[in-house]
Amino acid sequence: MTALSMFEKIWRAHEVMPETAETPAVLYIDLHLVHEVTSPQAFTLLRGRGISVRRPDRTLATLDHSTPTDPQQVFGGVPIRIESAARQVAELERNAAEFGIDLLGLKDERRGIVHIIGPELGATQPGMTIVCGDSHTSTHGAFGTFAFGIGTTEVGHVLATQCLLQRKPKTLAVEVSGRLAAAVGAKDLVLAIIGQIGVAGGAGQVIEYCGEAIRGLSMDERMTVCNMSIEAGARAGMIAPDETTFEYLRGRARAPVGAAWERALDDWRRLPGDVGVAFDSAVTLNAGLVEPMISYGTNPGMVVPIGGRIPQREDEAFLKALRYMGFEPGEVLAGKRVDVVFIGSCTNSRLSDLRAAADLLRDRKVARGVRMLVVPGSQQVKRAAEAEGLHDVFTAAGAEWRESGCSMCIGMNGDTAAAGHYVVSTSNRNFEGRQGQGARTLLASPATAAAAAVTGRITDPRELMA
Amino acid sequence: MQAIHHIRSRTVVLPATDVDTDQIIPARFLTTTSRDGLGRALFADWRFDANGNPRPDFVLNRPEAAGCAILVAGRNFGCGSSREHAPWALHDFGIRAVISTAIADIFFNNSLKNGLLPVLVDEGTHGWLLAHPGAAVEIDVEATTVTLPGGRCVKFPLEVFARHCLVHGVDELGYLLSRASAIDAWERAPTR
Numbered sequence: 146m147t148a149l150s151m152f153e154k155i156w157r158a159h160e161v162m163p164e165t166a167e168t169p170a171v172l173y174i175d176l177h178l179v180h181e182v183t184s185p186q187a188f189t190l191l192r193g194r195g196i197s198v199r200r201p202d203r204t205l206a207t208l209d210h211s212t213p214t215d216p217q218q219v220f221g222g223v224p225i226r227i228e229s230a231a232r233q234v235a236e237l238e239r240n241a242a243e244f245g246i247d248l249l250g251l252k253d254e255r256r257g258i259v260h261i262i263g264p265e266l267g268a269t270q271p272g273m274t275i276v277c278g279d280s281h282t283s284t285h286g287a288f289g290t291f292a293f294g295i296g297t298t299e300v301g302h303v304l305a306t307q308c309l310l311q312r313k314p315k316t317l318a319v320e321v322s323g324r325l326a327a328a329v330g331a332k333d334l335v336l337a338i339i340g341q342i343g344v345a346g347g348a349g350q351v352i353e354y355c356g357e358a359i360r361g362l363s364m365d366e367r368m369t370v371c372n373m374s375i376e377a378g379a380r381a382g383m384i385a386p387d388e389t390t391f392e393y394l395r396g397r398a399r400a401p402v403g404a405a406w407e408r409a410l411d412d413w414r415r416l417p418g419d420v421g422v423a424f425d426s427a428v429t430l431n432a433g434l435v436e437p438m439i440s441y442g443t444n445p446g447m448v449v450p451i452g453g454r455i456p457q458r459e460d461e462a463f464l465k466a467l468r469y470m471g472f473e474p475g476e477v478l479a480g481k482r483v484d485v486v487f488i489g490s491c492t493n494s495r496l497s498d499l500r501a502a503a504d505l506l507r508d509r510k511v512a513r514g515v516r517m518l519v520v521p522g523s524q525q526v527k528r529a530a531e532a533e534g535l536h537d538v539f540t541a542a543g544a545e546w547r548e549s550g551c552s553m554c555i556g557m558n559g560d561t562a563a564a565g566h567y568v569v570s571t572s573n574r575n576f577e578g579r580q581g582q583g584a585r586t587l588l589a590s591p592a593t594a595a596a597a598a599v600t601g602r603i604t605d606p607r608e609l610m611a
Numbered sequence: 612m613q614a615i616h617h618i619r620s621r622t623v624v625l626p627a628t629d630v631d632t633d634q635i636i637p638a639r640f641l642t643t644t645s646r647d648g649l650g651r652a653l654f655a656d657w658r659f660d661a662n663g664n665p666r667p668d669f670v671l672n673r674p675e676a677a678g679c680a681i682l683v684a685g686r687n688f689g690c691g692s693s694r695e696h697a698p699w700a701l702h703d704f705g706i707r708a709v710i711s712t713a714i715a716d717i718f719f720n721n722s723l724k725n726g727l728l729p730v731l732v733d734e735g736t737h738g739w740l741l742a743h744p745g746a747a748v749e750i751d752v753e754a755t756t757v758t759l760p761g762g763r764c765v766k767f768p769l770e771v772f773a774r775h776c777l778v779h780g781v782d783e784l785g786y787l788l789s790r791a792s793a794i795d796a797w798e799r800a801p802t803r
């Protein structure tokens with residue numbers, strides 16, 4: 146028998162109809178996550194054609210992208226300030242009720258960013274196929290799932306049939322040896338990977354991350370790595386499940402229990418790729434050489450170690466990006482002014498991320514003139530952080546402590562930075578205008594972002610840890 | 612979906628590489644619940660200044676761009692967010708094909724489902740197109756060819772089923788719904 150990769154095993158197990166020369170495969174989807182921004186037009190289509198949702202039990206909806214993070218607008222009875230966002234929220238509420246879908250509503254204690262809550266509720270389980278009208282669906286691959294982003298038309302296809310038409314993608318192994326050094330996080334690792342393979346380096350492929358360094362990561366960290374697979378252009382990212390995965394899932398609200406749990410464990414243990422499996426391509430990286438990273442340009446491949454210099458290049462795309470950022474080729478980034486610090490997004494807003502930021506802020510203040518926003522990934526993360534007193538650390542330092550949501554990662558809910566301002570952000574995209582028209586994003590880890598908040602400058606977090 | 616056989620148009624050239632869907636349509640326009648009328652938001656931050664006035668130097672604002680249905684774009688066009696609003700906005704603006712050497716995965720897929728043809732060409736052809744904005748180009752969907760002025764004809768890759776759907780106006784959802792019995796059988800299989 147041929148050795149199969151984990152991806153291949155999951156793919157085969159979900160082929161309702163295999164692909165042929167003429168037709169793509171009909172692939173079954175185990176879990177469909179829905180949010181307010183990419184779903185309204187899909188529900189309209191269903192309604193127009195008189196089609197119901199095939200498997201409401203495999204569909205889970207939340208509100209995150211355009212929702213307010215201001216406690217007054219969420220819980221205080223103040224209406225959602227942006228009218229079009231309010232309409233979008235109301236529309237998903239109506240659609241969920243009409244089509245019988247489970248919606249974690251605005252005031253629900255389980256609500257949060259779609260890619261945070263799937264794992265947190267135990268809805269994300271090894272071996273699944275998972276889709277969402279959102280490119281960062283790759284996050285769920287951290288559990289050994291084939292999880293990928295789709296457009297709104299395909300959201301409609303899944304609602305109606307629980308299936309998608311798919312051609313099988315190629316596979317890319319990213320093997321990370323060694324161990325991450327102290328104060329270097331999963332965010333630094335994935336930024337280094339994207340810096341190495343480029344923003345189109347994973348195009349058309351599914352990345353499987355493997356190697357000693359990956360095995361050593363917690364589930365939170367694995368999610369950070371898989372989350373940013375899309376920033377390397379990959380269709381999905383995945384990591385083989387192991388004891389770390391099972392421990393994370395045990396006892397979660399939607400995880401199997403009793404005999405079903407034992408059966409699931411048996412299945413999940415068979416998921417990792419067979420010995421000797423061949424990938425279409427492979428790259429390797431030594432985790433021990435990774436340093437805290439920061440981006441300087443307008444795509445996530447434009448990154449350097451925090452003590453490094455912006456490269457010297459002449460091409461127009463590069464120079465255009467630097468003009469937008471207000472930087473020069475060859476400049477050192479450390480020491481540059483920072484206006485806003487954002488801790489949040491589906492990349493880095495889990496409890497461990499908030500702890501990392503709080504550790505640097507404890508008994509310190511946010512520098513004068515710097516605005517710091519801390520937005521937990523979910524209401525559960527928020528409550529857990531509050532139980533540890535992290536919110537006190539943030540507010541005592543002068544940061545804003547918000548309700549969960551995408552917030553300044555995408556700036557749809559009014560949480561934006563001003564034109565020309567520099568934002569050190571734990572999110573995933575530094576595209577032009579992503580955090581506000583004209584705003585300049587520098588992607589970094591929670592520790593690096595917190596260090597920037599304390600000094601008001603781009604700072605190597607290790608300097609504050611000594 | 613409407614069948615598409617040929618696209619004939621002058622080209623408009625946007626050579627920037629790695630153009631992400633946040634540029635094609637910024638997030639603040641995504642709080643819509645409709646898919647219509649998004650052409651006005653296309654490249655909003657590149658087309659208009661902070662006061663909402665058109666920037667005369669941006670290619671899509673130039674008089675020559677009027678009526679162009681073919682966009683020649685730089686490498687890795689459409690990367691980033693999965694927002695289908697990007698092809699909706701391009702289509703609403705009047706664009707029917709995007710030609711590049713590389714087009715990002717999700718955007719590529721979304722385009723096919725909305726009557727926007729993603730066309731991949733070799734570096735040489737791409738270089739020629741970049742250097743000749745306004746060239747009259749003809750795309751034959753069924754033959755999967757791009758014909759340049761002067762008659763040079765190059766093939767482009769297009770997945771067989773996607774081509775079938777475009778040429779015959781086949782609706783993929785209809786196709787999937789017609790497979791309902793196979794889906795039923797799969798769901799009933801004893802291992803599940």
Ligand code: SF4
Nearest residue numbers: 281490491551554555
């Ligand atoms: S946090 Fe940002 S990247 Fe993640 S789902 Fe929300 S908008 Fe998308």
